[in-house]
Amino acid sequence: xxxxxxxxxFRKLTGAEQRPVIIAGPCSxxxxxxxxxxxLALREQKVDxxxxxxxxxxxxxNSFEGIGLKGLQWLGRVKRExxxxxxxxxxTAHHVEEALKQGIDVLWIGARTTVNxxxxxxxxxxxxxxxxPVMVKNPVNPDxxxxxxxxxxxxxxxxxxVAAIHRGFSSYEKSKYRNVPxxxxxxELKSKFRSLPLIVDPSxxxxxxxxxxxxxxxxxxxxxxxxxxxxxxDPDNALSDPEQQVTPAGLQDILSKLQVRKTTYDDQELINxxxxxxxxxxxxxxxxxRALARRMELVEQIGYYKKQNNVQILQISRWKExxxxxxxxxxxxxxxxxxVAELYRLIHVESIRMQTEIMKREL
Numbered sequence: 406x407x408x409x410x411x412x413x414x415f416r417k418l419t420g421a422e423q424r425p426v427i428i429a430g431p432c433s434x435x436x437x438x439x440x441x442x443x444x445l446a447l448r449e450q451k452v453d454x455x456x457x458x459x460x461x462x463x464x465x466x467n468s469f470e471g472i473g474l475k476g477l478q479w480l481g482r483v484k485r486e487x488x489x490x491x492x493x494x495x496x497t498a499h500h501v502e503e504a505l506k507q508g509i510d511v512l513w514i515g516a517r518t519t520v521n522x523x524x525x526x527x528x529x530x531x532x533x534x535x536x537x538p539v540m541v542k543n544p545v546n547p548d549x550x551x552x553x554x555x556x557x558x559x560x561x562x563x564x565x566x567v568a569a570i571h572r573g574f575s576s577y578e579k580s581k582y583r584n585v586p587x588x589x590x591x592x593e594l595k596s597k598f599r600s601l602p603l604i605v606d607p608s609x610x611x612x613x614x615x616x617x618x619x620x621x622x623x624x625x626x627x628x629x630x631x632x633x634x635x636x637x638x639d640p641d642n643a644l645s646d647p648e649q650q651v652t653p654a655g656l657q658d659i660l661s662k663l664q665v666r667k668t669t670y671d672d673q674e675l676i677n678x679x680x681x682x683x684x685x686x687x688x689x690x691x692x693x694x695r696a697l698a699r700r701m702e703l704v705e706q707i708g709y710y711k712k713q714n715n716v717q718i719l720q721i722s723r724w725k726e727x728x729x730x731x732x733x734x735x736x737x738x739x740x741x742x743x744x745v746a747e748l749y750r751l752i753h754v755e756s757i758r759m760q761t762e763i764m765k766r767e768l
Contacts, residue, residue: 412537414511414566415602417632418453418490424665425603426631426653428492429656430456432646434476442638444483446653450747455489455498456633458540460500472477477507484508492540496524498531516572516609519555520544529562538566540604547574549590553597568602569573569594573610583612584647586620588627595628602632605721606757608649614640618659619650621749624667634659678730702757708760718760727753 411723429447433625434440434457444455457480475604480491492511494751495501496518504512512532518524519542532539544551549551552569559567570655571591573584596604605624607617637643640650651659709720732742 428454428633431637433458440479456492481507501531516542529558540568542570572606602630606633608635708763
């Protein structure tokens, strides 16, 4: 996939300004008055794209599932009277057709739709022959291949102005987030497609307004190209996702506190210092890998010993001891114990794999 770069729709919105694209608006369009009131306030803040959900896929029936077609007319009014670009979510070919009739400028495919290749293909087929920019949210579950597949389907329909939206991933693990960010997944996506604009959705990652600023800031620190935030005149009484929405004034406060980092060093002395530190990091990595290789040699020896003595691979007491002691050792060294615990989970998985292969061999 070769996405547009300098002439990308999303990059043109900010021109030469070194700032992210800002997309904001209510989670759901509820009334014409609410839409116009919000849009007017956000126009004053120079929001680049006004967003509002018209069709809302919900987990269970008998909850608010969006206002439907008349909401598109309200977005059309925002575009005509306030001169703002407008965007909404589409989940079917019919949604695409109706949105394009009303001149909606940007469409996005939601997380619940991205998980279904048949649904994404239906949308892609409906997009053929148009030049409307499309944003694709990550699938509900942490599946990079599925996310890339959805982007490819849209791109193959002839849409080259495509952006990815990172809205976090569902998890059974206890977390302070509504949807766990798992930043490494969108970072890997960006590494594969460097010209693909990457937009963060702090509202759906956070699930509450207190986390919106730190999530948005982290995304900017990682080089994201845009931010999508939900704003409502009366968030506490919103018909969908009240906890994660902020008033237009609250949105302005968040935006005013965000810091946009430079993309690289602009001083030769700083460049030289950074390069020296990187060389030291490279040396440190070589030492880590040599130590890890030695550890795996020992694991292999233990594997052969277990096979010779007909002992099972997994020793629960040893497993518990490793995951008790290593994070504690890390803490004593001033390191993040959670990081070290995760590292040793990966090491343990590889150790099990190695010893399983040994069990299959003929001695």
